[in-house]
Amino acid sequence: MNVTLRETGGQTASLSIVNPIARQKVETAEMVRHPAAPRLDTLEGKIIGFFWNGKQQGNQALERTKANLKKLYPDVQFRDYLGAMGGVLRRASDEQLDAMARECDAVVGTSADCGSCTSWLIHDMCGIEQRGTPAIAWTAKQFHEDAHWSANVWGVPDLVISEVPECFTNNSPDRIHAMVDAAMDQIIRGFTETPTTATLDFKRINRESVDERELSYDGADLMEAFDAMQSAFVRAGWSDGFPLVPPTPAKVARMVEASGKPGDHVLGLLEPGFGLATVEKIAANAVMAGCTPAMMPLLLAIVDAFLDYRAGFRGVCMSTGPQAPVILVSGPVVDELGLNCGIASIGPGSQNAANVAIGRAARLFMMNIGLSYPGVSDMDTHGTTMKFSYCVAENQARNPWAPYRMVKGYAEDESTVTINSPFSQTCLYDFQNQDAELLAETFGSAMSSAANAMGAAWLTTHKGADNLPAVWRGDPDNLLILCPDHAQVFHRAGWSLETLREKLYHYSRLPFRKAMLNKTPELFKTVHPHLQWMWEQPDTEISLYGAPESFDIFVTGGDAGWSTWHDGGTYSVTRRVGDI
Structure with a gap:
């Protein structure tokens, strides 16, 4: 551990770290503040x-x-x-x-x-x-x-x-x-009456030390200084709840060097708080998550994907729904970084050390750079364990189709990272079927739920422009993480990815009455006046998803017939590793 040691009058150790907390746009001179509009004398006749x-x-x-x-x-x-x-x-x-x-x-x-x-x-x-x-x-x-x-x-x-x-x-x-x-x-x-807001004091967001480049924690020895840092981060709301690796100046400097960019280089303003995503802040949070310098190009690509407006990051961070980024890695970087793509490729364990560190870093970026903190800018009703860390690597050797990155339009020798932020995680169990049609029907039964957050969203959604996030268009990319055994069943039947998507679209259907259970009739009438006849034929079956193309398919994992379904909340946004 790289630390600064000094005598401190009864205390014998001090731990100095790089401050991982980003400044907000509102804390800069560039921010334009607007006064409240002039008020009315009366509402009579207005x-x-x-x-x-x-x-x-x-x-x-x-x-x-x-x-x-x-x-x-x-x-x-x-x-x-x-x-x-x-x-x-x-x-x-x-x-x-x-x-x-x-x-x-x-x-x-x-x-x-x-x-x-x-x-x-x-x-x-x-x-x-x-x-x-x-x-x-x-x-x-x-x-x-x-x-x-x-x-x-x-x-x-x-x-x-x-x-x-x-x-x-x-x-x-x-x-x-x-x-x-x-x-x-x-x-x-x-x-x-002219409104005046008292001094803005957000109890759940600690901004006291935002202008300090380094922070210091003292103790009788190194472990006490380490404990002091952990306790301080928990009190300030800067921790994900697990012990953090101290982002010492030396560790952070090595991460910055690996980026090939100066530490003060700004990638962009990260929502929801419009935090300045500098290379140094990215590096400091990555160190805290346990990342190595070799991971830095991938981490920069993740942040750049977060910054894409189509990723819908404000909604992902602030929603009461349990959205969390799923990070999908494809290409040579999987082996280069030691990412696990086989047995237990989703979740904890030593075999997933690299996966966990990368996924955890993404969560810390959301918190300490984007300022997504529970209770003020992260309003989850329950939340989800997916928020701790969810980075998964493609099992290219067991993928019977083209590699995921090539499906996305990249070259075989390139590496990519894709961000998709779904609402839920559902296991798809089927050990029985060697018949691709029956297996697809099994999958469709799990996908056909009126309770899916954006299932049948097209019924009540006015589509905005193509460059908008999925929440404004009602057609998210729904993520199917296939195990190799299930992928082989479909491939042996001669199914392409396009065929599989069409089958999933066909089998993920519900009667109109059920699809409307949690929908607002007034919005359905506004969006689709020509479909109001369905109220008279409520058993008419409809697809819950906008098109076959709305299914995004990724292969990972070990043997046995368990796949994973994520009903969508966002589009899948892909970046080439090394471009940033």
């Missing part, structure tokens, strides 16, 4: 816009808000807006933001009662404020800090947050009405 981001029961809250305002201000007028992009989570287009600011005297938005939903609703309300029109967001109490933190990130720290005690989702109309009624004074004051 036009109030009502923006719905698609969250369930949010429309009921808006209707109750209208009814209450109409009683108080008989001449008030209303205009309704539905987010132009997305499904259950919708956001406004720039054109919509322009229209709301131009057509309305003030705007009420809902609902901020989920992690990324809160951040994106706050984004839209901040956009309206920046255009000179007052805006307020209906926000559930648990997401209050998330909302204020997001307003600060988006540059309007004084945005008014109207708080209710519970989420509107899964709540009865009577309970929603009662919550709205009790909070109406917040709406009226928010539109008529």
Whole structure:
């Protein structure tokens, strides 16, 4: 262990480390902050816009808000807006933001009662404020800090947050009405009184030492200094819960050198906090995870994939859903770094030391560079163990088709890393079938669940532009991690990857009635007015996924018929190792 030793008056050891915590864009001189828009003298005779981001029961809250305002201000007028992009989570287009600011005297938005939903609703309300029109967001109490933190990130720290005690989702109309009624004074004051936010103190994000390049921890000996560092990181929220390797200056310097770039080189601003992803911060967090210098080109490629807007990283980091990045590695780098692609290729163990370190580094990047911290910018309802570490290598020797990287359009002698951030992990067990058709049908039975986070999302989603994340388009890449035995069954039947995708698409179906169990009928009507006949024929079977191409297939693991299914939340984003 590289440490600094010195006499400290009764203490005999001091551990100096490189600070792994990134600065935020909001902490730089480049950040533009906007004051709140001028408030109204009265709501009488004004036009109030009502923006719905698609969250369930949010429309009921808006209707109750209208009814209450109409009683108080008989001449008030209303205009309704539905987010132009997305499904259950919708956001406004720039054109919509322009229209709301131009057509309305003030705007009420809902609902901020989920992690990324809160951040994106706050984004839209901040956009309206920046255009000179007052805006307020209906926000559930648990997401209050998330909302204020997001307003600060988006540059309007004084945005008014109207708080209710519970989420509107899964709540009865009577309970929603009662919550709205009790909070109406917040709406009226928010539109008529100049808002001022107290000093922003985010209890779950520690920024005290952000400007210090090095941190020091003392103890009676090296182990006590090491323990002091671990305890300090846990208190500050900078730890993933496991002991961390101290990122000493010497270790970090070797990682930076392996990158071929200066330590202050910035790869980009990592969401959700827009942290400055410098090579040195990447190196420091990688050291803490147990990575070696040889891994640095792969780690830089991972961060670059995170920075791709199509990766939907804000949603991945902040969602109440259990999303986590699955890191898929293909090519010569698998052997070069000693990644395991055989027995127990997913999970812990000495055989997976390299896999675990790389996956763990990705999690620390999310936390300490992107500032995704539980309780404010990571709002998981339960969470998932996938967040600790999930890096898996392709078993190319047992893959009967073209290597994964070549399917993605890269050369055989190149190495790639792919990021896909699904919502769940489901085992696909089948020891019985040598018949490819029956095996595909087995898989389809597991994939056909109305409870899948984005299953049948196309029913309620307005597709945005091609360069947008999957959450705004409703067509994520669903990840099938095939074991070699199952892959061989399909290959012996003469199936190409294209054929397998078509079969999975065919077998992953549900009756319309079941597919709509957790969907909002109003959104289905808005998106597909021509399909309303399905209500009269509810047993009509539909595919849960947008197209055969939405299945992404990766081969890894040892013998025996267990494969793994991840229902999608994002697109698969691939980078060539060594390009960054």
